Amino acid sequence: MISKISEGVIVSVETFYQPEYSNIANSDFMFAYRITIENSNAYPVKLLRRHWYIYDAIGSLREVEGEGVIGVQPQISSGEKYQYISGCSLSTEMGKMYGNYTMENLHTKKTFSVAIPVFEMTVPFKMN
Numbered sequence: 001m002i003s004k005i006s007e008g009v010i011v012s013v014e015t016f017y018q019p020e021y022s023n024i025a026n027s028d029f030m031f032a033y034r035i036t037i038e039n040s041n042a043y044p045v046k047l048l049r050r051h052w053y054i055y056d057a058i059g060s061l062r063e064v065e066g067e068g069v070i071g072v073q074p075q076i077s078s079g080e081k082y083q084y085i086s087g088c089s090l091s092t093e094m095g096k097m098y099g100n101y102t103m104e105n106l107h108t109k110k111t112f113s114v115a116i117p118v119f120e121m122t123v124p125f126k127m128n
Contacts, residue, residue: 004117008041009103013119018087029090031121033097035069036083039076046075047082048111049102057092075106093123
């Protein structure tokens with residue numbers, strides 16, 4: 001698991017290769033990732049937006065940006081956690097992702113950016 005804290009919010013990431021959803025012959029490698037967001041601030045926050053940078057092993061970049069995560073804009077109380085699972089397909093056996101969330105302090109209504117740490121996705125047979 002990879003973790004990073006910024007602006008009082010801890011973002012942790014675990015990744016999983018999904019061979020049952022991959023098609024190696026077509027260079028389509030599917031990965032899932034579990035994100036845990038923990039609010040260590042004294043105030044509640046709301047996740048408004050996400051912005052991802054996704055790289056494959058040949059250096060191709062995709063950016064994904066939009067409201068919330070998996071269709072919701074979760075509110076996370078002080079000391080609470082929010083967890084979700086999503087996925088990403090790559091055209092190579094390896095890649096990486098990172099990005100940021102735009103959050104709102106629900107007491108002051110001010111927005112701030114929370115870093116999502118760089119995490120790697122690697123097909124297990126590439127590690128042998």
